[in-house]
Amino acid sequence: MNTNKNVLLFAYGTLMSGYGNNQYLRNQKLIGAGTTDEQYTMYASGIPFINENKKTSQIHGELWEVEPKALPYIDALEGHPNWYQRKQIPVTVNGIKYTAWLYFNDDNGGKIVEDGNFRTYTKQRNLQLNG
Numbered sequence: 253m254n255t256n257k258n259v260l261l262f263a264y265g266t267l268m269s270g271y272g273n274n275q276y277l278r279n280q281k282l283i284g285a286g287t288t289d290e291q292y293t294m295y296a297s298g299i300p301f302i303n304e305n306k307k308t309s310q311i312h313g314e315l316w317e318v319e320p321k322a323l324p325y326i327d328a329l330e331g332h333p334n335w336y337q338r339k340q341i342p343v344t345v346n347g348i349k350y351t352a353w354l355y356f357n358d359d360n361g362g363k364i365v366e367d368g369n370f371r372t373y374t375k376q377r378n379l380q381l382n383g
Contacts, residue, residue: 259323260352262288262343264313265300265370267326276326281317286345287368288313288354297362300370304339304356309368315345315352330355 260283266273269282293306302311318326330336336355343352365373 289342294365312369
């Protein structure tokens with residue numbers, strides 16, 4: 253990988269806008285909301301995990317253009333390569349196809365998020381906790 257070229261990162265959990273870890277992307281460029289082209293399974297137990305070997309739904313998230321100097325900090329947050337594994341996958345944003353990095357973790361702990369959307373999961377979870 254050319255270390256001077258910006259990379260594309262598909263955020264589907266706490267790195268997305270409005271969540272605590274989005275601070276890691278504050279100086280990066282948001283391209284837009286989109287989905288993975290392939291189906292995976294999202295599990296959530298406070299934080300989400302994407303299992304690449306089980307197929308439940310497309311994953312909803314945000315595509316970010318990230319400067320190479322920011323990637324080691326995000327990798328450290330995600331525990332790459334020992335906890336989450338960063339792999340390139342096809343994603344679509346506003347009808348345009350991209351190849352982006354996504355963090356996978358085959359941990360099957362937690363609840364399956366049937367629609368692959370962490371925002372839906374956190375809204376439902378907040379309603380249950382506060383309702």
